[in-house]
Amino acid sequence: MSKSTAKALFNAAAMTFEELGFMFPISDLDELQLYAQVDAAAKVDFEGPFSGTLLVQICGGILPILTANMLGEGERPSAQLQQDALGEITNIICGNLLPEIAGREHIFQLSSPSRCSSRDSEEMVSAGLPAVEARVGLEQGRADLLLFMNK
């Protein structure tokens, strides 16, 4: 996978966080963002001309704000809604990324998003390095995007 794929991954994520979550995405992360801990993760599996998984990790305590922005609410959303929001963001990023890298003539089947524990994430990375990675700075935190491809 090339630099253009990494750029497409960043762009799909940036657009989604900006348009859905009203967070301004940056590519040049500061120290606070870089060392932020992972709070939650979600993944979407896909099958088509090629298959794999997109894993999105949210870091730095921004998921409640992100979810509240999406819902247009001032109060802190429930943990369930926060996880749902992360799943939907992962779904939208994946859905926008795949046509960019494969072409719009191909059909992909996307699984429903699912929660990914830190252990699951570590196991995925242990099983094989992601083909493409991208990081998006968001307020005091960041989103890590890891695209795994099946062999």
Add this chain to the structure above:
Amino acid sequence: MALNVLVVDDSAVMRAIIIKTLRLGGLCLGKIFEASNGQEALDILDENWVDLALVDINMPVMTGEEFIEQVRLQKETADLSILVVSTEGSSKRIEAVRSMGAGFLHKPFTPELLRETVMQITGVENEQIDSESFVQRSGYDF
């Protein structure tokens, strides 16, 4: 005329976003129903009059495409206005959805585009606010 709307998406957050966007859009809305998959949506249609269904494609139990096929097979719902709201990017799949008489709106979407597409599909005029005042009031994308 108030529109009875059915929102079908396996994400509760996305259903909430769509419903809020519809309400902000100045459309005259009646009852709003929610379903998390195509089968639940069919069950709702069996019991209620719905003017417009907004439907995701990728859902468990029954997909959006399967739902639309079933809706078009039944005399009572064959003419239901349907708008597919999805991340789907394949031109073939989008064309297949359109060939079943459904509109298509890509996620993420702006409130203006959702409103315009709904008005186009249902033929309903906006009776409350005009486009310019809506854009000034909303000023954001979904």
